[in-house]
Amino acid sequence: MTDYSNSEELQSSLLGKSTEYASDYTPSLLHPIARKLNRDQIAVDEQNLPFKGEDTWTGYELSWLNNKGKPQVAVATFVFPCQSSHIIESKSFKLYLNSFNQTRFDSSEQVQQILCRDLSHAANTEVMVTLYGPDDFACIPFSAMPGECIDDLDIEIDSYTPDSSLLTTQSDELVEETLHSHLLKSNCLITSQPDWASIIIRYKGKKIDRASLLKYLISFRDHNEFHEQCVERIYCELWRKLAPIELEVYARYTRRGGLDINPFRSSVQNKTTFTVRTNRQ
Numbered sequence: 001m002t003d004y005s006n007s008e009e010l011q012s013s014l015l016g017k018s019t020e021y022a023s024d025y026t027p028s029l030l031h032p033i034a035r036k037l038n039r040d041q042i043a044v045d046e047q048n049l050p051f052k053g054e055d056t057w058t059g060y061e062l063s064w065l066n067n068k069g070k071p072q073v074a075v076a077t078f079v080f081p082c083q084s085s086h087i088i089e090s091k092s093f094k095l096y097l098n099s100f101n102q103t104r105f106d107s108s109e110q111v112q113q114i115l116c117r118d119l120s121h122a123a124n125t126e127v128m129v130t131l132y133g134p135d136d137f138a139c140i141p142f143s144a145m146p147g148e149c150i151d152d153l154d155i156e157i158d159s160y161t162p163d164s165s166l167l168t169t170q171s172d173e174l175v176e177e178t179l180h181s182h183l184l185k186s187n188c189l190i191t192s193q194p195d196w197a198s199i200i201i202r203y204k205g206k207k208i209d210r211a212s213l214l215k216y217l218i219s220f221r222d223h224n225e226f227h228e229q230c231v232e233r234i235y236c237e238l239w240r241k242l243a244p245i246e247l248e249v250y251a252r253y254t255r256r257g258g259l260d261i262n263p264f265r266s267s268v269q270n271k272t273t274f275t276v277r278t279n280r281q
Contacts, residue, residue, distance in 0.1 A: 021095060025103040025114075030122040031092035034085060038229035042236050046085075051235055053082040053265040054272070055228050057093070058140065058281075061258030062131070064100040064111055074108065074131040075139050076115065082265065084125035087228055094257040140277040145198060147178025150210045157215045160222040164237040167216050170209040174245075178202040179210065182280070184217050184251065187224045195227060197253040198278050199234070205244030227253050231263035239267070248272075254280050 022029060036046055044050060059076040066072055080087070096118070105111050112131050119127040132139040159166070184197040199217065216237075220230060235249045248266040260281055264272040 022099040023102040024099060026099040027096065027118040029092055029096040029099060030118060031089040032086035032122045033089050035087055038225065038232065042233050044232065044236060049083065050239060051082065051232070051265040051267060052270045053263070054270065055080045055082065055087070056262045056264070058260045059097055059258060060255060062097055062100065065102065065104045067104055067106060069104065072108065073134055076132070077130045077139065078119060079128040080123050081125050081270070084123045086123050087226065088119065088122055090259060090261065091257070094259060140275060142277050142279060143275060145180040145200060145276060145278065146274060147180050147200065147202065150179050150181050150214045151183055153211050153214050155211050155215055157218055159219045161219060162223050162233065163216065163219045164241050166212050166219060167238065167241045168209045168212040169206040169242055171207050173207045174205060175207045176204040179213065181214060181217050183214070184220060186220045186230045187222070189224045189226050192224060195253055196280065197251045198280065200250045200274055200276070201238070202248040203244040204246040205242065208242060227251065227261040228263045231265055235265040250274050252276055252278055252281060
């Protein structure tokens with residue numbers, strides 16, 4: 001497998017490097033990374049994507065000053081279409097958001113407009129930004145994961161790098177079901193810091209052998225790849241190996257540096273219908 005962690009684009013990022021926090025608004029901190037870097041590895045044609053979807057980020061530590069110098073706080077959601085040419089490297093995103101801390105703005109509407117403009121420019125697509133006050137609980141309320149959890153299956157596994165050969169169907173019976181697991185772990189492509197997630201898989205097609213699916217998800221445990229890339233790999237390998245009629249994959253990652261990333265990929269729709277936030281977030 002090609003190691004893209006040494007690519008010039010990734011090496012120029014701020015991940016894994018000592019950095020100072022900017023105290024004033026600095027849009028140049030945003031560091032885009034081409035989605036193509038990973039999609040080439042999993043043989044995905046960017047001109048003919050085998051999926052639809054979006055990446056929803058939640059920012060829990062957004063703050064700025066009003067015109068009188070009084071701090072304001074908000075929770076923000078940022079929605080990036082998966083058709084965008086670039087993702088935003090997460091540490092640069094964190095540094096960019098922190099650059100708002102000591103900057104004065106006229107209103108929360110102005111902050112929202114600036115965030116939308118800067119992120120859309122960096123990702124080369126229209127990014128939707130929504131701000132929520134600290135008492136606005138409409139921002140993805142806590143809820144149970146849909147479908148059946150497969151984590152209690154009694155399995156034995158010693159493979160911790162992605163292995164699609166583990167995936168099998170149980171029978172030719174056509175089913176439509178939703179399964180989930182809390183045991184997905186991968187590592188940052190650059191720093192190797194652990195990334196933890198709960199993952200939902202909804203499909204229509206031949207019945208998946210659940211033990212094989214759980215082994216496959218656990219096989220990512222020592223794998224280094226960005227959140228969005230892991231979900232696209234999982235989607236593509238399920239699609240190619242098991243040939244479902246319909247497929248949706250949605251991961252809810254735990255936060256790091258005040259940000260969580262939640263990629264959704266689907267054969268049928270652009271936006272997720274799952275309104276899920278686990279107690280791990």
